[in-house]
Amino acid sequence: MDKKFNSNIENSQLQKAPIYSLKERNRRWDLARQFMEQNGLEAMLIVGEHEDAGPASYSYDVWFTNSRPGSTVLLPKEGTPINLLPAPMFVLDHMEVGEDAWIPAKNIRIGRDSNAVVQAIKDLGLTKSEIGVIGLEPAIPWQPEGFVGYNYWANIKSKLPNSKFQSIGFEFAQLLMIQSEEEINVLKHAANIGETMVQAMFEIAKPGISEAEVYAAGMAAALSRGTVIPWMHMCSGKNNLRFGPPSWAYRPTPPRILEENDYIAAEVFCNYGDRSTQHQFALAIGDVDEERERAANVARDCYEKGLKIIKPETKFGEVAEALLAPLEDAGGWVRGPQIHGINPAIHIGRIPENYIQIPEMEKYPDIHEVPTLMPDMELLPGMSFVFEPSCAFGRNLVTVGGTILIDENGAVELNPSTGNLFRK
Structure with missing residues (x-):
């Protein structure tokens, strides 16, 4: 990556952060009243x-x-x-x-x-x-x-x-979902902060330090740029399938110390001015297992298929299926939706039940597919979505992706760096 995390933020930079005007307030209230009238x-x-x-x-x-x-x-x-x-x-x-x-x-x-x-x-x-x-x-x-x-x-x-x-x-x-120019400027600002969070986590991650230090670096990058963000999902290890808040966030257990050939997975949430972005941080430290490499390539293929198809007048369900196709063709399993809406989050892509192939999953009897929510909704410029294509073979899971804005021409990647597996 070309960008470097700079902890010394100039006050002038912070003062340039976008804000909402009374014009934006009036637009919103007028939109609500038109809805009431209709x-x-x-x-x-x-x-x-x-x-x-x-x-x-x-x-x-x-x-x-x-x-x-x-x-x-x-x-x-x-x-x-x-x-x-x-x-x-x-x-x-x-x-x-x-x-x-x-x-x-x-x-x-x-x-x-x-x-x-x-x-x-x-x-x-x-x-x-x-x-x-x-x-x-x-x-x-x-x-x-x-x-x-x-x-x-x-x-x-x-x-x-x-x-x-x-x-x-x-x-x-x-x-x-159809955001105004002011909202899009705020959304892009949130995405930029999210990029610096990921960069800070990338730079600090190495064998011998704890997960907590990596987590703290990402949070500090956001706080120093003038926003208070939600917690993030994160786990590390050789074959860790968890994908929620780190275990030490909710039960008494020490954070894990990173080792050589570890894999770190984090879902970074950034929020500025009530506009949200998500960033899938996947980092391989040292050697990459052959099956994880394969999973990373399939996940990237899913991401590219989504970029190619998402554009105005396309149906949400069509995009969801495009993001699933390479994964299903490869015979892997998926940890969650490959795409969902954001700002607000009301659309979720199909989650097939192919995760039943995990050996331990036989202990859980109530496993089923989750259908696409609102598949027939037509996409329009100004909408934003999260691409989070995952692929796993056995216990080798990789998730990549980030926030996508739709304009008149198609997809705008707001944080393209997390569309790939990071290596260190």
């Missing part, structure tokens, strides 16, 4: 997930507020939205933003429980209205039935018997 809605209720939800967080509230995640938004078809905040400290954050805040102080309220939502709906005279709700639909991949609690929703419905609610999350999310 669907016969008088308001939208947007329930945001907890601010520490991690990767693939459900933070649609931020799209409306450009503020701290973890709030609830009530947007009427006419007028300014009401923003329900969970605690007084959120109000202090809003206060410090000043005149650039998207929602004025008079529309900020403390408390986002069900009673607070009911009161806000009553205050806007919406007790006999059609209200679209974001938060009731499945939040892929962590909340297959949505994350709004039963007691919360039951109380709202019982106290507003004449209001009609409908889940609109999937439909509205498809509008959000």
